[in-house]
Amino acid sequence: MIETILFWVLAAAAVASALGVVALRNPVGSVMALLAAMLATAGLYALMGAVVPALFQVIVYIGAVLVLFLFVVMLLDLRAPAAPARPAARAAVAGAAGVGLTAAAAWGAWKSFSHASPAGGLRPAPGVAEIALDLFGRHLLVFELTSVLLLAAAVGAIFISRTKKRRPS
Amino acid sequence: MTTTDFLWGVVRIMLIFSAVMGLVAYMTLMERRFLGFFQIRLGPNRVGPGGLLQPIADGIKLFFKEDMTVSHANRFWFLLAPAIALVSVLACFAVVPASSTIFVADLPVAVLYLLALSSLGVYGILLAGWSSNNTYSLLGGLRAAAQMISYEIPLALSVVGVLILAGSMSLVGIVKAQEGLWFVVKQPLGFALFLTCISAETNRTPFDLLECENELVAGYQTEYSSMKFGLFYMAEYAHILLASCLVSLFFLGGWNGPLLPAPLWLLVKVFFVFALFIWVRATFPRIRYDQLMGFSWKVLLPLAFANLMATAVLTVYFS
Structure with a gap:
């Protein structure tokens, strides 16, 4: 209830x-x-x-x-922002795309309802230990690869945002 | 859940809430008196015997001050900010136990709950700074956000060492694992890191750059008056109380101790940890902003990783 x-x-x-x-x-x-x-x-x-x-x-x-x-x-x-002037044609295209996307999403959701089962009937949600064992056991390689990707992104961000050293003139 | 269970839950929440608010009120007095002693003066001692009624007088004063909302503020967020700040701290006390039986809830994932809830607190300060529409306030808010995010990482990592030793994420379980030996003995580096990071999280001197009266005229609090300011003040002291409780529970054996009843032992430890925070405030000057950031990322974070690795390796080696 x-x-x-x-x-x-x-x-x-x-x-x-x-x-x-x-x-x-x-x-x-x-x-x-x-x-x-x-x-x-x-x-x-x-x-x-x-x-x-x-x-x-x-x-x-x-x-x-x-x-x-x-x-x-x-x-x-x-x-x-102040409301921008929208050309009617562009507004029509955007509106149609929005309606189409919403319809597609609704259709997908409706289809998945038919073979949905109540969450209560499934096995209990895993705790910290189960998630950790799964992450660092079965998915260890993917986990490590993801961290390499994040490291690369961090190094890239630092490289782009670093201030250029002033040369002594 | 029966009705009795529900009512008993409500009673426990009220009890813990009153205890926290009472402690918060008297912590302000303790801090002012102690700061007075550190600076060789008396501090507030006029209201009631030894100044004991001072917090009540302060409360009455705050209530009767003019409640202003500056005309250029973003009203909705301006009012919401102090509420977020206080609620996010008070909700944390739901998992803080005073003994093995006195608590609102003993979650098996209490440490994650604490990390999640305390990360909400920064929104109160950010919104307060931004909605005041004032350059100093905004700067204070932005500094707070950067500082709290930076210190959250070594803070969480220094707790992981404790979690490895205790083998539990429930605060009751962590304290029970310390019967016999306090974790501060096995985790001296973790203790130092946790103490440093949590005083940065509570924005206390030497890490109080977000209010910094001499360059930011009190930062995000500038435009707040009356009880709206009072809520921020309460949130700040509730945060310090939470920090003192967590230091005692994670590293100082919680309520374990001979003779005295359990909650009293915890209170004694919380008293000493808070006294330490006051001592630090009275002793150290404020550090510079670039030093603050550099210290977190270049000193605390590597140390926290080293501590975590050493703890993990040694735990596996000796098991």
């Missing part, structure tokens, strides 16, 4: 805040709406008994990624 109520509250919050990300004019508002959407999704994970993914969702996305978004938005001091 309580789970059903919580599910609908969280699901509604997730959808509403996801709409807010797109609809809000103020960029800071958009980032905070994304934060609310992430929190609601984490709540849904926790509701399914997957506490560890829920907590990592908060630690990684809200604790690190979104802080960076907010940091950049505030640093650039983005204001809500």
